[in-house]
Amino acid sequence: MTNRPNYITPSGYSALKAEYDALFAEERPKLVEIISWAAGNGDRSENGDYIYGRKKLRELDRRLGWLSRRMNAAKVVDPANQPDRSRVFFGATVEIADEDDNRRTLMLVGDDEADAGKGKVGWNSPIARALRGASVGDLRRVALPAGEREYEVMAIAYPDA
Incomplete structure (x- = not known):
């Protein structure tokens, strides 16, 4: 471990x-x-x-x-208690767009509860590490097996308390 x-x-x-x-x-x-x-x-x-x-x-x-x-x-960590909702932290639901304006919605969750089919990515995955701390409008580069991609953060949401 x-x-x-x-x-x-x-x-x-x-x-x-x-x-x-x-x-x-x-x-x-x-x-x-x-x-x-x-x-x-x-x-x-x-x-x-x-x-x-x-x-x-x-x-x-x-x-x-x-x-x-x-x-x-x-x-x-309860994402509903996140005080700074303008940036991407643990538990955030993030809408991102790539260079071709293909949009995806991801939720950053614990590694033990990651499920790519449901849009839940592990906190330590490459895309989650790249998105950490990002604000709406930020561009982030992610090294993927198919090559490097650039994503723009379109929206950030957290569950209500």
Whole structure:
């Protein structure tokens, strides 16, 4: 892990917590029950249910550990409480336009809640780093895999408190 703060919105933190709670309270006890049943069936070296159950339990425990570490490192930031709404900071919804006037709307969220299909980009992504601190009308260059692009900030919005 890095030493950077793990910024996350309240809804993103709730989603991580809900996944953790569901895995810990529902999925894990079911797996433990299946493994216990399979262990009682005799020879464990050739018991597919037992071997597969143990493998799934290790994967689930690894995911629970990751979620726990991410939640412990999380710094919940509510974008509705942003005092300076004229510039791009964490949680901002930003409309940008490229050189061809193709417009996109992005929301800068925590890396754990990024979803490009929904227009949510991680706070540490190249485009989010380029937009940080920008005001309406600012031009920002972004190095993308397809080459460098220039974007103009058209609008900035934050959720209401």
